[in-house]
Amino acid sequence: MIDANLKRAISLDDFTERRTSLRAMTSHVLTKIYDANTLISRAFDDSPLVGDQPDQITPRPTPSGLCNVLDEDTMIALLNKEIVVRDILDAIRKPEVANPKAKTGWAFGKPKKVEPGRRDALIKEIEGEGKGYDPMTFSLEEMFKLHDFTLEKTGRGSDEVLDAMQVVLRADQKVAGLRAALSVKQDEERPVYKLEDIPEHVRLAHNDLADHILGLSTTSEPVSTDYEIPQDAELINLALSKQGLPPIKDLLTELKDAKNKSATTMQMPQISEVPQSADIPKGKFVVKKCADVFKITGTYRQAFSFEIPTWEWDAPHPHVPALDNEYIFNPSLLLRTLYALMTNKRTYLHGHTGSGKTTHAEQIAARCQIPVMRVNFDSEITRMDLIGRDTLVQENGTTVSKFVEGIMPQAMAGPYMMILDEIDFIRPDVAYVMQRVLEGQGLMLTEDGGRVVKPHPMFRIIATGNTVGQGDEYGMYQGARPQSMAMLDRFTVWAHVDYLSGSERRKLIEKKVPKLSKDMVDNVCKYVDEHIRAFKDSKILQPITPRGYLDLGNALVMFLGVYPSTQKTKAINEALDTTILDRCSAQDRAVIKGIINRIFV
Structure with a gap:
């Protein structure tokens, strides 16, 4: 059975779009391998095709760099599980398939067992999978x-x-x-x-x-959990009544309700409320139906029929993120994150900058009214920033030493979602401070006499990163550090966060910038598609985020309204310069200017 994502990729008629999709999927497979960068680098070192000679090439020794030089058939074979990564690495060391058109004279990394024309063969296989319709x-x-x-x-x-x-x-x-x-x-x-x-x-x-x-079929009806009442119910009821039990119909109803409840409810801690303090309002723990909280309609409503923990506060909580009613959730990503929140698993969200990793977590918190504490990691974050430090304070005219808690013990004390933003940029030695917390245990403050901070039952951790914690495999995120595998192992729920699809971007632009004309919406969508494609292909280093293209849309509305209709081109250029071009490097500007000329001019 061919994977649904692979079906979508090979069904794309446009070669550039198809190759971009296959590269992204292949890179995702490669990055899952332990120490992938080292394995690829060693294969390149041993390869007669890699070097500075005229008949050699110099690809980057990273998963994305390897994907750039693999042909379509090889990537499809890997994604369809016809070959394994080891086959590709062996073919890099000892080339197996000649290609006279290639600079090296060989198909780089292509095993002999990969048959030519894999896409056409799979397309025929898909079309022959018993559709039963023309x-x-x-x-x-x-x-x-x-x-x-x-x-x-x-x-x-x-x-x-x-x-x-x-x-x-x-x-x-x-x-x-x-x-x-x-x-x-x-x-x-x-x-x-x-x-x-x-x-x-x-x-x-x-x-x-x-x-x-x-990603699923929707025409099948829900499986019934009704139980038929036996034909000899009167005799059974008579026997039950002698034992002081209710009729068979009532027992079957209770059994049905218990089965449905066990199938849709995950075990959650029993919490009643959060007491009020000077800055924090009083809160009450409430279990609600997930589909209602996230306003899910259509087929997925049944999949999200389980109950989730939420909070109700007597007044606006200062740490609950603002709700964005137009935010678009990815169903698969939402389901994984909710699973982690309900079962107290540590979550690691990774993906390119601007893909919405942090916003995804914050919008879940906003809908569930979960307070959030967010720490942005960089090389300057220290143990004291996380744990706390002794400071000198004045008490009754006397200078005394007092321990002031850092952000981690503060978050652990309440029902907070702690977002560890850009965790792949933290120094590995500082990250070890979080080991006990990531295990779900208490935090010992040796600086405060060995005091142990026990986590609140609803304290949760979500980490975000541009990489999977094994260094910068894209060559775009300078400063991303390889993290300890001991720390990464403590994250048990992983999810790749990709950019919004083209149709989702269009919906977002139409909702957030309603005054933008339809032809301009079309042009902005086309531009964003090509910009993201150039970014993923490492042709440019400047990303474009939802914030960026919404700003572009608003700028177009403003400048087109200010300039007379005879100067429409100048108005468009002003908007593009203001939001896109004037922040570019010289190299990025040349590529992006070419995209703009194809679409807006």
Whole structure:
């Protein structure tokens, strides 16, 4: 069975987009290997293809550097588990497949067992996986049903569903006709279809669409937990009544309720409330349904039907982050993080700068009303900053020494989510201070007479980093340090945080910058797509974050409103210079200027 993510990647027709997606997936696989940088570096040292000679190349000895020189067939074979990383490293040391078109004369890192044309072969395999339908035979009415049913069940927007239909069905004319028909009927109220209204072949197509959009199928009905009452219930009730027990119907109802509760509820600590202090309001621990807290609709609502811990405060808590109602959660990432919060696991979120790692944690806290303490790590953070220090204070006219707690014991004393931001930049020797805390045990303050700070039952830790804690594998994050494996091992929930998808970025821009015209929204979305692609390919070092492209959108609205319509180009250039170009290095500016000229000029 081909992985859903690999299916999406190889289904992309644009070579650049497909290679970018395959490189990102392959790099993710390589970074999971212990000491990957060292293994790759050693293979490069032993390779006759790596060096400064005219017939040699000089790739960076990192996972991303290796991905840059692997061909498409090799990456697909690795992702489809036809080969392992060891096969690639062996082929680097001893080249196995000739390639006359390559500078070295060899296909770098390509094992002999990798068959040519893997993408075409897998595409045929996907198309032959028992679809049971031919999209080219779908009538316009059936295309409408497929669109509307998928729209309702996934909770996604029409544009995203149409984009998915184009990729999955591979029937461009059919989808183009549907787009045109929908634009004519955009003001009409769409019907709500039941499962029995959808023909079997349309259901099968919907399954593939839902798998592409959400990663799971949605047409199957929920499994019932009802129990049938036996035909001889009267005799059973008579026997039960003699034992002082309720009727069989009531017992079965209790059994059903207990089963449902055990299936959807994780064990959480029993906490009643947080007492009020001078700065902190009184708080009450409340268990709520996750789907209601995060306002989840569509198919995923059932998946998020479990209960989660939240807080209710008598007054606004100064440490609870501000709520962003427009924030878009990644369902898989949200589920992992909530699992960690409910089971008291330490979480490590990693990804490129601006992908929203810290914001993800803060918006979960905002919806659950969890107070947050955030510490930004750098090489100057010391043990005393984390633990505390002795200071001299005046008491009754006398100078005395008093221990002042650092941020860690302060956070541990309450139901705080402590965010260890950019943890891969901390000095490893300082990080050892956190070992006991990361194990879930108390913190001993040797500076305060050996006092032990025991963590609050709802104290949680989430770490974020641009790397996985093994050094800068991208060549973009100078200062990122290889961390102790002993510390990294104490994080048991890991998640890669990627940038928003194109459709999600569009929704965010339309909501946050409603005055931006549609053609400008299109141009900004195209620009951001190319900027992110150039950043991931290491062509530029300047990232673009949601904050950055929302600022660009607001600047466009302002400058286009100030300049007369005859100077539209000047207004656009002013907005781009203000938010993007004037902060670039000379090298980045040349690349970004080229992207701007293709899109805005």
